[in-house]
Amino acid sequence: MSGILSICYLVASVTFILGLKMLSNPATARKGNLIAAGGMIIAILGTIFLYENDGKKLGNYPWIFSAIIIGTIIGTLxxxxxxxxxxxxLVSFFNGMGGACAALISIIEFDYLFRENKMFDSTFFSHVVPVGHYLAIIAGxxxxxxxxxxxxxxxxKLNGKIKDFTFKGQHLFNLVVFALVIFFAIYTYQSxxxxxxxxxxxxVALALLYGVFFVLPIGGADMPVVISLLNSFTGVAAACGGFLYNNKAMLxxxxxxxxxxxxxxxxxxxxxxxxxxNVLIGSFGGTAKSAVGAK
Amino acid sequence: MQAVINFLHENIEAVYIVILMIFLGIEIIGRVPSVLHTPLMSGANAIHGVVIIGAIIVMGKAESGNYIALILGFLAVVLGTLNVVGGFVVTDRMLEMFKKKK
Structure with missing residues (x-):
């Protein structure tokens, strides 16, 4: 059965590539979108019905189906x-949901590792979890x-609920927060x-904080660029999940x-x-200029 | 150093996929006209919704007593579905708009 699933993932991967290719040409764009969507449906149905983990099929079907139905209704509406x-x-909102989905998967997988290993007498996390596995989880x-x-x-910001927000030394602050994220990621592995x-x-908390302060100072007109950047971030987060499950379609x-x-x-x-x-740190120039102008 | 080499060796297939996909991704959209930037972003957004596969796996293997995994997994599947379904429908609507203009 898992042979058929591999084919499903192969088909899905090809449709993603084809779909993206066709999306970059006005004449074929709409068809490309539909092809990629078809590949996605194949991958999802294949995973639900054919996926096996150590010879065991997936369970919790009522949960899975009700979640998919809720998501489909809200998403379509x-x-x-x-x-x-x-x-x-709206694209930004959906992108955020994808990012949250990737983060939640990794958090649950971490929780499994944590529960599995906490009965052992004080060994280090790094001794029981291979570095590649941990990297996929923490990066995701x-x-x-x-x-x-x-x-x-x-x-x-785009729907006007959040205003631009800058303060002096924000760039430095962001760098420090990011450094702390990396520090705690390594510290977790060594504890x-x-x-x-x-x-x-x-x-997790610091990464969320970094995400907030990364986007806050960027001007509203530059938002599409930032959304595109965050979009590619979510892509990488999804690929981390692909590493975690050795899943070629996700990868x-x-x-x-x-x-x-x-x-x-x-x-x-x-x-x-x-x-x-310019876009990412442009707000600096912007505030400096307005400050000069105010004088 | 040895750990890195071992890691690469064990996952060499995935490493190949990553490298080839990076080149392919760049090559594929290299000549996109600027009117299609937003629909393409939206389409790419829907495609990375493939992360829902991971959410389904996590949800499906959660044991019935493990409420953290069940609840977070449920949430992950809902959010992943939102990403996939919403992403494709929005992209389709954007492209529909293009057709009308012509």
Whole structure:
């Protein structure tokens, strides 16, 4: 049975590539979107009915189906009812949901590792979990959380609920927060299995904080570029999940979006006659100028 | 250093996929006209919704007593579905708009 599932994932990966290719040409764009959607349905149905973990099929079908039905209803309604002008903010919102999904998967997988190992007498987390496995989990958590928090802020900014917010030394502050995220990610791996969950959840909180402060100072006009960047982040977070489950569809889809999204971000900057660096730290120049003007 | 080499060796297949996909992703959208930037972003957004596969796996293997995994997994599947369904429907609506203009 798992042979058929591999074929499902192969078909899905090919449709993602084809879909993205067709999306970049006006004549075929709509068809490309439908092809990618078809591949996604194959991958999802295949996973639900054919996936086996150590010879055991998946359970909790009522939970899975009710979650999918809820998500489908809300997603379809939101996408159908939205005004044409509000579409970019909706894309940002959906992107944030994808990021949150990736982060939640990694958090649950961490929780499994933590429960499995906490009965052992004080050994280090690094002794019981291979580094590649931990890297996939922690990278998925961090990137997913940043993408979630950032996308929600971008969504709020585009619909006018959140105002630009800058303070002096914000850039330095962001760098420090990011350094702390990395520090706690490494610290978690080096700590005792019994208490490894504390630094892990500090890492999650700091990553969320970083996502918020990463997007907050960026001006509203630059939001589409930032959304595109966060989009590619979520792609990478999805690919981390692909590493975790050794799932080729997640890996190809994630990395494809990660790479294409990064290039798209650069192309969008170029179309606006700005550089990415300019967009990301441009708010600095902006505030400095207005401050000078005020004098 | 040895750990890195071992890691690469054990996952060499995945490493190949990653590298090839990076080149493919860049190559594929290299010549996109700027009117299609937003729909392409939206389409890519829907495609990374493939993360829902991970959510389904996590949800499906959660034991019935493990409420943290059940609740968070349920939430993950809902959010993942939102990403996939919403993403594709929004992209389709955007592209529909293009057609009308012509």
């Amino acid at each position: 939101a996408a159908k009812k939205v005004k044409m002008t509000a579409m970019p903010e 958590t961090i990137i997913g959380s940043i993408s979630f928090a950032g996308s929600v802020i971008a969504w709020g 005792d299995v019994k208490v490894a969950n504390i630094p892990f959840f500090i890492t 190809t889809g994630g990395i494809l979006v990660g790479a294409a999204g990064t290039l798209l971000t650069i192309l969008m900057c170029r179309a606006m006659n700005r550089s990415l660096k």
